[in-house]
Amino acid sequence: MSKKDLQNLSNPDINELxxxxxxKIYPNQEFFKKNLEERKITLYFGxxxxxxxxxxxxxxSLKKLRDFQLLGHKIILLIGDFTATIGDPSGKxxxxxxxxxxxxxxxxKLYKEQASKFxxxxxxxxxxxxxNSKWLSKMTFKDIIELSSQMTVDQMLKRDMFEKRMExxxxxxxxxxxxxLMQGYDSVALNVDAxxxxxxxxxxMLVGRDLMKSLNNKEKFVIAVKLLVDPTxxxxxxxxxxxxxxxxxxxxxxxxxxSWTDGMIVEGFEICxxxxxxxxxxxxxxxxxxxxxxxxxxxxxxxxxxLFYNDEEVEQAEKNFTETFSDGGLPKDLxxxxxxxxxxxxxxxxxxxxxxxxSEFRRLIDQGAVRDAETGEKITDPFYKIEEDxxxxxxxxxxxxxxxx
RNA sequence: GCGUAGGUGGCGGAGCGGUCAAUCGCAACAGACUGUAAAUCUGUCGCCCUAUGGGCUACGAAGGUUCAAAUCCUUCCCUACGCACCA
Numbered sequence: 029m030s031k032k033d034l035q036n037l038s039n040p041d042i043n044e045l046x047x048x049x050x051x052k053i054y055p056n057q058e059f060f061k062k063n064l065e066e067r068k069i070t071l072y073f074g075x076x077x078x079x080x081x082x083x084x085x086x087x088x089s090l091k092k093l094r095d096f097q098l099l100g101h102k103i104i105l106l107i108g109d110f111t112a113t114i115g116d117p118s119g120k121x122x123x124x125x126x127x128x129x130x131x132x133x134x135x136x137k138l139y140k141e142q143a144s145k146f147x148x149x150x151x152x153x154x155x156x157x158x159x160n161s162k163w164l165s166k167m168t169f170k171d172i173i174e175l176s177s178q179m180t181v182d183q184m185l186k187r188d189m190f191e192k193r194m195e196x197x198x199x200x201x202x203x204x205x206x207x208x209l210m211q212g213y214d215s216v217a218l219n220v221d222a223x224x225x226x227x228x229x230x231x232x233m234l235v236g237r238d239l240m241k242s243l244n245n246k247e248k249f250v251i252a253v254k255l256l257v258d259p260t261x262x263x264x265x266x267x268x269x270x271x272x273x274x275x276x277x278x279x280x281x282x283x284x285x286x287s288w289t290d291g292m293i294v295e296g297f298e299i300c301x302x303x304x305x306x307x308x309x310x311x312x313x314x315x316x317x318x319x320x321x322x323x324x325x326x327x328x329x330x331x332x333x334x335l336f337y338n339d340e341e342v343e344q345a346e347k348n349f350t351e352t353f354s355d356g357g358l359p360k361d362l363x364x365x366x367x368x369x370x371x372x373x374x375x376x377x378x379x380x381x382x383x384x385x386x387s388e389f390r391r392l393i394d395q396g397a398v399r400d401a402e403t404g405e406k407i408t409d410p411f412y413k414i415e416e417d418x419x420x421x422x423x424x425x426x427x428x429x430x431x432x433x
Numbered sequence: 434g435c436g437u438a439g440g441u442g443g444c445g446g447a448g449c450g451g452u453c454a455a456u457c458g459c460a461a462c463a464g465a466c467u468g469u470a471a472a473u474c475u476g477u478c479g480c481c482c483u484a485u486g487g488g489c490u491a492c493g494a495a496g497g498u499u500c501a502a503a504u505c506c507u508u509c510c511c512u513a514c515g516c517a518c519c520a
Contacts, residue, residue, distance in 0.1 A: 196513095197438095197439095197512080197513045197514070198512080198513080199511095199512055199513075283469080286468095286469050286470070287469070287470065288470080289470070289471055290468095290470070290471065291471080320468065321468080321470085321471095322468040322469075322470075323468090325468090325469085325470080326469095349469075350469090352469090353468095353469045353470095354468080354469065385479085385480065385481085386480085386481070386482090387478095387479080387480065387481075388462085388477095388478085390484095391462085391463080391476095391477060391478080392462085392463065392477095394463090394476095394477085395462090395463045395464060395476070395477070396463080396464065397462085397463050397464075410483075411483060422463095423462070423463060423464095424463085424469085425469090
């Protein structure tokens with residue numbers, strides 16, 4: 029936790045825990061609740077360490093995990109290091125580059141650190157961290173065949189992703205069937221009572237439930253949390269651009285939240301923040317009454333950032349945003365480069381990866397998208413040379429400060 | 434293994450010898466508008482060149498035919514579907 033000490037959080041309300049931001053609980057909510065009240069359970073959340081940062085999608089599950097931890101249940105963070113090293117060539121020939129063991133371990137280390145913003149790896153009921161290579165890498169072909177025999181092809185094909193591919197006459201590879209099995213086997217190996225994960229993982233989590241039943245003769249609960257999506261256009265995650273990661277700066281987070289569509293406001297409050305349910309109702313009401321959604325979105329941004337940063341940093345982010353975008357000022361975190369006198373602006377921007385190519389730069393010039401950020405003067409010369417320190421704004425949100433050496 | 438239909442830009446999907454850097458839709462980017470958005474409208478959308486022009490690289494891969502190929506031929510690779518095979 030960034031601000032509050034875990035210990036100081038009040039005990040979460042179990043009904044809220046099991047309904048807010050929850051897509052569905054398998055087999056059902058009541059049964060699960062009964063179990064939670066009668067005993068302490070073990071539940072886990074699995075992540076494949078494919079990149080160096082966790083993002084908001086992970087946070088939703090982690091926040092839930094935190095609540096379970098606070099209620100005294102045992103939680104496990106499972107790092108899918110094995111699955112991540114295998115790589116998933118589901119696309120075409122764009123074989124997703126396999127991660128090396130080292131990369132995976134590095135990522136995993138970062139994950140623990142990032143996850144500790146929400147769950148605690150210390151204290152009496154500390155969260156455990158596990159790696160699925162521990163059991164998956166040891167499986168023999170025989171083990172795998174036995175595991176595969178637990179599931180029929182038809183059951184696999186029920187997965188809508190596969191269904192769609194069948195419809196579109198797209199290939200499905202055998203190993204893609206093995207993925208849910210591997211993930212499902214994690215549950216068996218950990219012998220947990222429950223698993224939590226994004227709604228997109230429901231199928232895999234349910235495979236684990238089936239395997240658990242047949243192999244360990246045990247009921248495994250599955251908690252599918254809602255995904256953060258725009259109800260109308262599926263803007264989120266798709267473009268990645270506005271997916272908030274744990275490593276984003278407070279400025280970046282603010283801008284990303286503000287770029288969400290209005291339709292995501294209510295859901296954003298519901299699943300990403302700690303505002304009370306009463307307040308949530310109030311927010312819905314305000315929206316309906318015609319309050320400027322911008323105000324609410326700004327609040328949403330503050331709420332989300334406050335999960336990662338302190339109050340002062342939240343304020344800074346908002347101030348920066350207002351000044352930069354609403355009032356046309358300069359962002360606080362603008363990047364700087366030193367160049368020699370008479371360097372071509374086009375060369376600098378390409379080198380700084382602010383534009384992809386000189387051709388793109390030219391187009392931007394033609395479109396009047398390149399301007400002096402302070403005076404607003406448009407740069408119209410494609411061969412503009414840097415003569416003095418100057419700040420440029422390219423399009424709506426690209427900025428660069430160029431200094432002459 | 435046989436047969437059929439296919440493999441085109443980030444994705445979907447046209448084109449089937451020159452006028453193709455490739456219609457169109459989505460995504461993206463820019464401009465206008467706005468609430469920073471969304472929606473809408475307009476424009477852009479391979480790379481390079483001081484350019485209303487020129488060059489280069491691209492249409493699964495490699496060769497070939499042709500003045501000229503994404504488009505024709507050959508071989509190979511890959512996918513789907515049907516048939517056959519089925520320990």
